[in-house]
Amino acid sequence: MKTAKTVASLKTVASLAGVSIATVSRVLNGDPVVKDETRLAVQRAIKTSGYHPNRVAQRLRSTNRSKKLIGLLIPDIQNPFYVDVIRGIEEYAYANGSAVVIGNFSQDPKREKLYIDILRSESVDGFIVAPSHGKDQDVEELINDGHAVVCIDRGLSNLNVDVVKSDNEKGAFNAVAHLIKLGHKRIAHITGDPAIPTTQERIAGYIAAHKHYGIRVDQKIIKGKESNFISGVEITKQLLALPDRPTAIFTANNLLTLGALETILQQELKIPEEIAIVGFDDVYWATSLNPPLTAVRQHGFEIGQRAIELLYQRIQQPDRLPANVIVKTELMIRRSCGFK
Amino acid sequence: MKTAKTVASLKTVASLAGVSIATVSRVLNGDPVVKDETRLAVQRAIKTSGYHPNRVAQRLRSTNRSKKLIGLLIPDIQNPFYVDVIRGIEEYAYANGSAVVIGNFSQDPKREKLYIDILRSESVDGFIVAPSHGKDQDVEELINDGHAVVCIDRGLSNLNVDVVKSDNEKGAFNAVAHLIKLGHKRIAHITGDPAIPTTQERIAGYIAAHKHYGIRVDQKIIKGKESNFISGVEITKQLLALPDRPTAIFTANNLLTLGALETILQQELKIPEEIAIVGFDDVYWATSLNPPLTAVRQHGFEIGQRAIELLYQRIQQPDRLPANVIVKTELMIRRSCGFK
DNA sequence: ATTAGTTGTGAAAACGTTTACATAAATCTA
DNA sequence: TAGATTTATGTAAACGTTTTCACAACTAAT
Incomplete structure (x- = not known):
């Protein structure tokens, strides 16, 4: 059976439940105004139709959604430190029904720029970036254009911005x-x-x-x-x-x-x-x-977590003062430096 | 200046160039039908307005776009082998103006399912998956629903599907x-x-x-x-x-x-x-x-590359016969097993 | 000079949502 | 009982594209 089923949309559910798409949307978004009876009918229709919201349409339409798409700009995905950071971010993101788009720019400012452009076009709700250097023009522009941005590992010298990094x-x-x-x-x-x-x-x-x-x-x-x-x-x-x-x-x-x-x-x-x-x-x-x-x-994992928490805050409250989170480090003493 | 600039849209460009949005769209998509004169005017307007296409709208509207969004389901991002695979995929993707959404499910079938749902809602154009086990129901369902899927590292026992893996x-x-x-x-x-x-x-x-x-x-x-x-x-x-x-x-x-x-x-x-x-x-x-x-x-990098090549082919030609690519391995002889 | 064909452009629908607004039905107030 | 209010739902516009169709303005053919 290779014929792609057409997926259920609001319209499908609406006609199945005998209501308008607006009502279905209200049920989905937990609007308390709908009558219990209607709500149940709609919920039943959602179940039977196997409906899943189309996040693309949601993203296009509204800027105020709870399930977000987070853009991640990583200098080097081969570096285990950044892998920990990614895991921290991802864990939090998916726990909140958000998804993470990743761009690994290998310390190359040109690739960084390319990825920023692409992620921007994807209308991500916010960015977590490790700027390739202190006066990263592209990241600055991103911020000046009103995007929510949190920096990890390094800040920006010209701009006051949320930063999470190690001590x-x-x-x-x-x-x-x-x-x-x-x-x-x-x-x-x-x-x-x-x-x-x-x-x-x-x-x-x-x-x-x-x-x-x-x-x-x-x-x-x-x-x-x-x-x-x-x-x-x-x-x-x-x-x-x-x-x-x-x-x-x-x-x-x-x-x-x-x-x-x-x-x-x-x-x-x-x-x-x-x-x-x-x-x-x-x-x-x-x-x-x-x-x-x-x-x-x-503590890369923790850095990632703090970063995405800050990002969520920043999205909800674009004008709050930038925070500067310093995560402590820990010396793991083993045997490569001799004994007392 | 915290007031988010409204980004340029087709409408912006159109009014700037004194044409309709349809014409702008045609210029963007390289439709040869537009008059050179018009084309130039539009291109100028695109430049001055700083217009970037909105990929979300593109994805919503049409299923046949060249810049894709690829969903990646990785069992363990801490494993350097998968990191190589990711790099191979990413390199190819971004070279083609595509973006990669990543889901790291840590060998947990429940998380895998969650991520599949999310990526599906994001209307990704195709999936690259390392199924958590041989009879992964969720991946099967994905394929049966008509999505383009390529498996890496492991195949699916019940279903004939594109697979790329090591020997x-x-x-x-x-x-x-x-x-x-x-x-x-x-x-x-x-x-x-x-x-x-x-x-x-x-x-x-x-x-x-x-x-x-x-x-x-x-x-x-x-x-x-x-x-x-x-x-x-x-x-x-x-x-x-x-x-x-x-x-x-x-x-x-x-x-x-x-x-x-x-x-x-x-x-x-x-x-x-x-x-x-x-x-x-x-x-x-x-x-x-x-x-x-x-x-x-x-050769994780190569595996990634082959996988995404297959995926592009699969997207364009959903009915082609599944391929089974076996990438050779290489024994790196060093000193941990003694000398002759 | 009329018809037929070509060329370039615009109008409008569609994708799947959210949401402001309108409206119908039900309840309350006097 | 008529009007005012509340409650629940529907209608339609909007997001930014792509794409079909129609149409105007030319050009070519008779």
Whole structure:
């Protein structure tokens, strides 16, 4: 039977129940004005016809619906941190009968723009975005055009906007402090792309920890170019080739950590005896590493949840003051940085 | 300036260009019938008004549009294999101006059903689904209702449908054959959920390799319950406690591998000297493991691409015969299973 | 100069909803 | 009992498109 059944619409239900489509619509939307008797007849008709509301028509017609469509702009879906964020968002969304359209722009501002255009055309009710950089024109425009937007992981420098992110500075501080307390005095920092705000915040935490414990900061061993695996490999190589090689490395995200690990492995250095390592971003496979990795855990799931809560609020109340939610991080101490 | 600008519509453009909305629509859809002069005027008006087509209205009105909305039902977005699949789909989709709505149902048939309902209401043009099991009623219903559906990773037992998946049996065969060739005679297999078709196929490959090399199969060391981390931990513990402990383990997916690795690590056994391991599913961090993990690589990205290509074809030609695409796997030999 | 055909455009219906407004029926008030 | 109010429902417009059909203005053919 390949003939596509025509799906039931309001009209179908209406004629089945012997009422007008307006009444059916009222029943669907829980309007208390309809007579109980009518309501029951309509509900019966809905059942027997197998009617499901057409969200496309709903979206076209009204701007004030409860079941929403949320647009999600993610810089890198391969990064487990963002996967956690997505899960947090999705969980909340579907619990509220909303759906999530996803755009993974791989840190490419051009793709980001493309996706924004598409999502806009789909009339999504709101956006959750990790802007590709601090002065992201496209996201700014989105906001200026009156769309509901919540930023995750990074804010916007020119615009006051809802932001949910980790406490990057404190997270970095704790990681580095932990290394210092273990006796390390020469700790390198492999940073992410310097253009990204989080990178700067993590550097700040790294420096603050040094200051706090009275250890000199050597700018030469704070290095970074991009936030990817290759960059992690390259910079680790450079660091390990140094005459006064650091005894520990603090990497600014999970891809850099991976690059560093691979390089250390290739050079057959023992972790943590010959080189200790602490990474920003905990990952679910960190405990299966040999040795298990000490890492700064970001609560991605919670970040996602908070973001979508803020978004719902923003949609209902477009003029409320922008909120700035900082989610705490947690240092997961394992064995990659040595024992006391 | 918080007052939401009203966005430009066909009407806006039409009045700006001094033509009817029908003409504007024709220009947008490249209808050759319009006079060049008119076309230019309309194009100018489109530019100055900043008009973008409203895809919601388009979707409501016509069933035959080129920019599509694709619904994606993923069993587990935390599994890197599916992330690759998503990327393959997304890449193709966005290159064609289509968007992707995602539903991650975490292996939960109830959530799967919920998502199917929502995506259906969003009038998506087609679905790509990894059915939660072989006789997934909800997916069957979807197909019977005339929707375009392509299955990934697993097919449907009662229905002939487009399927794209890995060559599970051969992949498992190669992995186990590799271990045998290295001299292993007692190889355990930690399987996924026995209800999932892929699990059975991988078991079949495991057995075939034994048969092929004339090695007895010991059913006692083929064990599995669920496809998750915990299951990997538990079964590895059981296996390692055996009096005649296997010298190698073949794990049926990346989560099981992770569970096995953690357990092996905790018991401080040396890989591969004391216990070798080969996993189904290569992951991007496999080379950063210590030692790097030998694994059967599934080409998730390619699977995604093939799936969405099939879906586009299916949409255009609903009656074409279902295709069955088998994507080859690749054994990535690293150091977790010993040297010759 | 009339007819027939061609070319470009506009008017209007349709998609499936929501919602402002009108209206009929029922109830209340004096 | 007539008018006023309340209650329940229906009518029709609107959202932004696509698309069928009609029609006007030309051009070509007789």
